[in-house]
Amino acid sequence: MEILVFGGTSEGRILVEWLDARGRAQIVACTATSYGASLLAGGTHVSLVDRPLTAQQKAELMETHDFACIVDATHPYALHISDSIAELGRTWGLDVIRVVRSESAGEGDWTSVTSVEDAGRYLAATSGNILLTTGSKDLAAFVRALGDPGRLYVRVLPVVGSLERTSCAGIPASHVIAMQGPFSQGLNEALIREFDIRHLVTKQSGTAGGFDEKARAARACGIELVVVERPRQEHGYTLKDAQVLLEERYGL
Numbered sequence: 001m002e003i004l005v006f007g008g009t010s011e012g013r014i015l016v017e018w019l020d021a022r023g024r025a026q027i028v029a030c031t032a033t034s035y036g037a038s039l040l041a042g043g044t045h046v047s048l049v050d051r052p053l054t055a056q057q058k059a060e061l062m063e064t065h066d067f068a069c070i071v072d073a074t075h076p077y078a079l080h081i082s083d084s085i086a087e088l089g090r091t092w093g094l095d096v097i098r099v100v101r102s103e104s105a106g107e108g109d110w111t112s113v114t115s116v117e118d119a120g121r122y123l124a125a126t127s128g129n130i131l132l133t134t135g136s137k138d139l140a141a142f143v144r145a146l147g148d149p150g151r152l153y154v155r156v157l158p159v160v161g162s163l164e165r166t167s168c169a170g171i172p173a174s175h176v177i178a179m180q181g182p183f184s185q186g187l188n189e190a191l192i193r194e195f196d197i198r199h200l201v202t203k204q205s206g207t208a209g210g211f212d213e214k215a216r217a218a219r220a221c222g223i224e225l226v227v228v229e230r231p232r233q234e235h236g237y238t239l240k241d242a243q244v245l246l247e248e249r250y251g252l
Contacts, residue, residue, distance in 0.1 A: 001025040001250065004061070005071040006085055008036045010208050011099050011239045012073030018243060020045045024252050028065060032081075035159045055084070062092050068250055071242065073099040076230055077203060097245060098236030101206040110215065110225035119201055119228055120145025126224075128198025129153060131191065133214065134228060135203075136162040139169040142201075153195045155179060182210050188217030201226045 001024065005016055008031045016029045020043040030049040031037045037050035053061065072085045082098065089096035113119045116138045123130055124145050129152075132142060136156040143149045149170045156162035158178035166176045177191065192200065200218045204227055205211050218225040237245060246252045 002065050002067045003027050003069060003071065004067045005029045005073060007031050007073045009073055009075055011101060013039050014239060015071060015073055015242065016040050016043065016046060019252060022252055035157060058088055067094060069095045069097060071097045071099065076101050079231055097242050099239055099242045100234050100236035101208055102238065110227045112227050112229050114229060116141045116228055119226055123199060126199060129196050130199045130201060131197040133202045136165040139165055139171065143169045153177065153197065183213055185213045185216045188214055189221055192217060192221045192223060197223055199224045199226055203228045204230050
């Protein structure tokens with residue numbers, strides 16, 4: 001049996017490792033980056049695809065494999081990817097098991113915005129240093145809104161693509177924190193104090209995405225937490241429920 005998994009999240013990694021350990025299926029795991037694929041390397045029953053796939057490449061993948069189902073464990077903010085995976089399932093007549101990350105209630109109050117652009121416009125009317133933890137792909141939007149990247153301190157993955165984006169956005173090298181998570185509350189607090197942060201920006205990434213640790217750190221340091229809320233309410237399965245479904249429906 002073959003299973004196609006689109007990952008790039010901690011849930012995707014856990015699910016692929018779980019399937020591999022059970023040894024009852026061959027898994028083709030697709031991530032958008034070589035970094036994501038590196039976290040899955042070494043699986044006995046895992047084949048990796050470490051780049052974004054065009055519609056044609058997805059069709060070729062489907063034609064050369066006999067998948068029993070598709071698992072969508074992509075990021076909760078990557079809606080266009082989830083939509084394309086759902087369409088792939090409909091086209092090929094396969095179930096798509098969407099793994100949905102639960103939102104976190106967090107601790108304390110925060111300022112909610114509906115998009116990265118809204119966050120940038122809101123922060124443009126404030127003062128003080130800003131710690132961005134929303135990823136390197138959103139940097140340009142914040143710089144456009146603020147006009148001056150000097151207020152921004154950015155935490156990104158320690159990979160070439162992320163560092164290139166910080167450079168293109170004009171972020172000073174001394175304001176770039178290139179680290180791989182997860183991050184504890186204590187480490188978040190240390191960064192806030194070290195760089196005199198007054199506003200911490202995050203997405204509603206749930207417990208698995210470190211939201212709780214950031215919310216607690218912001219509260220402990222007495223700074224503002226700005227949260228980019230999820231673009232829509234999704235329906236799907238928790239990681240645990242997805243594992244149960246794969247066991248019961250496909251004998252995995």
